[in-house]
Each structure stands twice: as C-alpha cells, then as structure tokens.
Amino acid sequence: MSVEAQQRGDRGALPAGPWFEDFGVGRRIGTAAALPPGADVVSAPTTVLRLAVDSEVLPHSLLRVLETRWQHVFPTPVGEPLEATFTVTACRRVPAEEAGAVQWHADVRDAGGRTVQEGTITVLLPARPGSDGSADRAERAFCTRPWGEALARELADDPAFGSATATWDGAIGLRTGGGSVQLRIYRGEVIEVAPRTPLGATFTLEAAEHVWTDLLTGPSNDFFRRAMSGNSFTVTGDAYEYLRMSRAVMALVDAARRLATGAPA
Amino acid sequence: MIRASYLPVGGAPAYVERSGEGPAVLCLHTAGQSGVQWRGTTDRLAALGYSVIVPDLPGHGRSEPAPGGPVSDLGEYARWCLELLELLEVERPFVVGCSIGGKIALDLAVRAGESLAGVVAMAADARNSRTSVSGLRRELEDAAAPSRSDRTYFGTLAVVGRRVPPERAELIATMHRREDPLVSTSDLLGWATHDLRASLHGIACPTRLVVGDDDLWLDPADVVWTAQQIPRGEVTVLEGIGHYPMEEMDDFPAVLHGWLTDLGAGRTTAPGAGAPGAEE
Numbered sequence: 001m002s003v004e005a006q007q008r009g010d011r012g013a014l015p016a017g018p019w020f021e022d023f024g025v026g027r028r029i030g031t032a033a034a035l036p037p038g039a040d041v042v043s044a045p046t047t048v049l050r051l052a053v054d055s056e057v058l059p060h061s062l063l064r065v066l067e068t069r070w071q072h073v074f075p076t077p078v079g080e081p082l083e084a085t086f087t088v089t090a091c092r093r094v095p096a097e098e099a100g101a102v103q104w105h106a107d108v109r110d111a112g113g114r115t116v117q118e119g120t121i122t123v124l125l126p127a128r129p130g131s132d133g134s135a136d137r138a139e140r141a142f143c144t145r146p147w148g149e150a151l152a153r154e155l156a157d158d159p160a161f162g163s164a165t166a167t168w169d170g171a172i173g174l175r176t177g178g179g180s181v182q183l184r185i186y187r188g189e190v191i192e193v194a195p196r197t198p199l200g201a202t203f204t205l206e207a208a209e210h211v212w213t214d215l216l217t218g219p220s221n222d223f224f225r226r227a228m229s230g231n232s233f234t235v236t237g238d239a240y241e242y243l244r245m246s247r248a249v250m251a252l253v254d255a256a257r258r259l260a261t262g263a264p265a
Numbered sequence: 266m267i268r269a270s271y272l273p274v275g276g277a278p279a280y281v282e283r284s285g286e287g288p289a290v291l292c293l294h295t296a297g298q299s300g301v302q303w304r305g306t307t308d309r310l311a312a313l314g315y316s317v318i319v320p321d322l323p324g325h326g327r328s329e330p331a332p333g334g335p336v337s338d339l340g341e342y343a344r345w346c347l348e349l350l351e352l353l354e355v356e357r358p359f360v361v362g363c364s365i366g367g368k369i370a371l372d373l374a375v376r377a378g379e380s381l382a383g384v385v386a387m388a389a390d391a392r393n394s395r396t397s398v399s400g401l402r403r404e405l406e407d408a409a410a411p412s413r414s415d416r417t418y419f420g421t422l423a424v425v426g427r428r429v430p431p432e433r434a435e436l437i438a439t440m441h442r443r444e445d446p447l448v449s450t451s452d453l454l455g456w457a458t459h460d461l462r463a464s465l466h467g468i469a470c471p472t473r474l475v476v477g478d479d480d481l482w483l484d485p486a487d488v489v490w491t492a493q494q495i496p497r498g499e500v501t502v503l504e505g506i507g508h509y510p511m512e513e514m515d516d517f518p519a520v521l522h523g524w525l526t527d528l529g530a531g532r533t534t535a536p537g538a539g540a541p542g543a544e545e
C-alpha cells in the first residue's frame with residue numbers, strides 16, 4: 001500500500017488524482033468536441049458534462065456532481081458542431097468530506113460563436129491526502145471575507161484608491177452567488193472587512209462567479225464596458241454614490257486583478 | 266493648410282475649419298465633442314483632393330451656444346448644417362458624421378438627399394434604442410450626474426475598439442473629457458429620440474452606414490437593417506474598431522477616400538438589394 005493510501009486509512013488504494021487542489025479559479029479549458037447529432041439538448045448539462053469528461057476536463061472516475069444550473073440562451077442547433085469553454089469559477093474545501101467542491105462554468109457556443117447554452121456544474125473532488133487547507137489561497141476566492149481582507153491590504157498601498165475615496169464615508173458590497181463581503185471605507189482607508197457592516201453597504205456590486213472570474217483574471221479591466229452593457233453586473237443601493245465612486249471602483253477592480261494575477265502595482 | 270472662421274449660423278457665431286480644394290466634404294463630430302475629432306483627417310483628406318469643412322456644432326468647441334440653449338433635437342442640427350452649407354455656397358457636398366454626427370448625416374440624407382453627393386453615417390442607425398431616455402433626462406441636473414468627467418473618460422475607453430493601441434485609446438478618452446455635460450447630455454437625448462426609420466426609403470443619395478464591431482452603443486444588426494431600408498444603402502462593419510473610427514484608425518482618411526469615391530461613382534448596392542458590404 002502506498003504512503004498516500006496508508007494515510008487514507010481503510011479507503012484502500014487511491015487513484016493518482018487529480019485532486020481538489022489541482023483546480024484553481026480561472027483555469028480555462030476549451031473543447032472543440034461537438035454534441036453528437038440527435039443529442040438531447042434538453043438534458044444539456046448531462047451532455048456537456050459528458051463532453052467535459054471525454055475531453056479530460058474532468059476526471060470521470062472521481063466525479064460526484066453536487067449541483068448543476070443551466071439555461072438555454074438560444075435554441076441549440078441539433079447535429080451541428082458546438083464548442084464549449086469550461087472555466088473554474090469557485091473552489092471550496094469541504095474538510096468533513098476530505099474533499100473540495102469545484103464549480104465549473106460552461107459556455108456552449110454554436111458555429112457562429114453565439115452562446116446557446118450556459119450554466120454551472122459543481123463537482124466534489126477528493127482532497128490531496130494529507131492536505132488540511134492551510135495552504136489554500138484567498139486571492140481568487142472572490143467575494144469571500146479572506147479575499148476581502150487580502151484586497152484591503154492591497155488597497156492600503158494604492159494611492160489611486162486612497163485619493164478616489166479621500167472624501168468618502170461608506171461601504172462597498174461585493175457579492176456573487178456564493179457569498180458576499182463588505183469593505184467599510186472612511187477617508188481613503190478600508191477600516192473593516194466583514195460580511196455585514198452596521199449601516200450596511202452604500203452600494204453593492206453583484207455578478208455571477210464566472211463574471212467575477214473573467215473580470216479579475218482576464219486580459220484587461222473591462223468593468224466599465226461590462227457595467228455599460230448592463231447584462232453582467234447589477235448595482236443595488238445608492239446609485240448616485242455608485243456613480244460618484246466610479247474611479248474608486250475602477251481602482252478597486254485594478255487592485256483585485258493585481259491580487260488575482262500576482263501582477264505588480 | 267486649415268483656414269478657420271467664425272461664421273454667423275443659426276443666430277450665433279460658429280467656428281468652422283476648411284481645408285483643400287475639390288468636392289466638398291462636411292465632417293460632423295460626436296455628442297459633446299468638437300471638430301477636433303477630425304484633426305487627423307482634415308488636411309490628409311484635403312490632400313486627397315477634397316474641400317473639407319469641419320464645423321463645431323452650436324454649443325460645442327469654439328462655437329457659441331445655440332440661442333435657444335442646448336439642442337436635444339438632431340433635426341435642429343441638420344437645419345443648422347444646411348444653413349452653413351448655403352452660407353458657404355457649397356454644391357453637392359458629401360456629408361460624413363459619427364455618432365450623433367452620423368445620425369445628423371442620415372437626417373440630411375432624408376431631408377436633402379437629392380442635393381448631396383452622398384453620405385457616410387458612422388456609428389449610427391435610424392433609431393439608437395440602447396440609451397435610457399429617462400436616465401439622460403435625470404442627468405440634465407448636475408446634481409444627478411456625479412463624477413461625470415470620470416464616467417466620460419472610462420465610458421469612452423469602454424467603446425474604443427480592441428485594435429486601437431492603449432496609448433491612443435487613452436488620448437481619445439482624455440480628449441473627450443473636455444465636453445460640456447449639459448450640451449453632451451442634450452445631444453444624447455437627441456440621439457436616443459430621433460427616429461428616422463419611417464423616412465429611410467425616401468433617401469435620394471447613395472449612403473454608406475459604418476459600424477465598428479466593438480461599438481457597445483450599437484447593434485450591428487440595427488445598422489444593417491437601416492442600410493437595407495435605403496434605396497442605395499450600403500454597410501461596412503469595421504473589425505476591432507469601436508465608436509470613433511476617425512479617431513481610432515490611422516488610415517482613416519484613405520479609407521474615407523475609398524468610401525467617398527464609391528459614393529461619387531455610384532458604386533453602391535443596386536436599389537432595393539441593400540446587402541451588407543464586406544467586412545474590412
């Protein structure tokens with residue numbers, strides 16, 4: 001019995017991975033595989049999941065599907081080639097299971113590049129034997145408290161953010177499907193990071209996990225383009241303060257991108 | 266050599282630049298901006314054999330405000346342009362415009378197409394349905410338009426095309442911050458409410474619609490539809506270009522020269538066909 005298997009007690013011999021730790025937020029895999037003619041597009045998550053397995057995006061033998069969310073954006077042309085891009089959008093350790101949940105976003109496009117279906121598939125993968133989560137990093141755990149705390153440290157050294165918020169007293173909420181965090185800001189400094197602040201968020205930016213992932217790990221800060229298009233971010237709360245803080249929000253996104261990508265300031 | 270004048274148009278002094286000799290080309294700028302957007306075009310297009318005319322619309326750049334205040338009816342700008350052309354005794358000009366300038370050019374094609382050599386309407390369609398009229402009306406109050414300058418800057422960057430080098434995009438956005446918010450918002454109200462759809466079939470001059478495929482403000486399908494309604498309508502989709510082709514493209518004067526040559530020669534789609542042109 002291998003050392004790893006010994007560490008897992010009575011579970012017997014283990015495969016060589018991949019493990020939960022092998023999947024980082026922002027990892028993207030494209031597949032040119034096509035839905036076979038006659039594929040059941042109504043059960044698309046299953047079909048696309050099959051594609052993912054066939055394309056070795058996901059390990060078939062270890063797969064435990066926790067959740068799927070799916071929508072048909074346009075009618076899917078049956079029998080025509082489709083392409084799918086899979087992006088890891090969230091990773092959450094589940095200590096009790098000695099495993100971790102990995103959320104993939106799937107973008108399924110027709111031959112013209114138009115998204116016809118999109119959704120998320122969350123799977124449970126075993127944790128690497130012996131891992132306890134102490135090495136888990138917060139830089140891409142978007143909209144969580146640890147991420148917010150790391151972001152606050154990044155913003156503390158950012159003169160652009162400090163200047164843009166130098167006359168401000170408020171809180172910015174950052175939310176995604178899996179969680180939210182608020183940055184309490186006073187005169188250019190983030191003075192608290194918490195799930196809730198006493199007076200609540202002045203305004204909150206909310207988007208799906210894949211939108212945050214694309215924004216913060218993509219090639220450029222295109223927050224304004226996304227905001228103007230009106231179909232990826234929503235803003236709740238005080239809309240005028242949100243407008244007033246346009247430069248601060250851009251600085252915040254710049255800082256979050258540096259945090260996520262390790263790029264220098 | 267650019268010749269600058271202040272001319273009495275629409276009851277107020279208007280700043281107008283002219284350069285070159287040859288067929289006249291009237292160049293119209295975008296919302297809130299000025300003729301400075303054509304600074305890379307004027308002399309180079311003149312060198313290609315045109316008489317280039319670049320006005321600052323009322324309330325923009327160096328032109329005095331319109332006597333009635335900020336203009337929110339693009340038809341009023343179109344009438345102002347016709348008055349300018351008459352004052353300059355220009356015959357059968359081409360009209361080229363971008364954004365509201367493109368829509369004003371379309372309006373001129375509707376209003377006076379038989380006396381125009383042709384129209385190039387960039388970053389415009391017949392309706393422009395992507396703008397919130399109620400939001401614009403709110404922003405007519407300065408108190409309801411916080412950080413307007415920042416939003417103009419970032420909003421401009423957001424609609425510059427992916428082919429444009431970052432330093433050029435930065436320059437365009439920095440230049441666009443110079444707007445008067447009240448004038449600019451009024452322009453955008455005109456852009457959002459001026460509906461030319463019912464009049465397109467009567468356009469008597471050859472007309473080319475131009476849209477960048479990175480232009481967030483427009484759906485290329487709407488631009489194609491607009492061109493299809495015009496008897497001698499044509500459309501060009503610019504790959505990697507956004508809302509400001511004349512500021513984004515180094516080779517814009519030469520590209521425009523090609524379009525004008527086609528318009529002047531009548532080399533557009535046969536009446537009624539209205540098929541989209543090739544992407545460039």
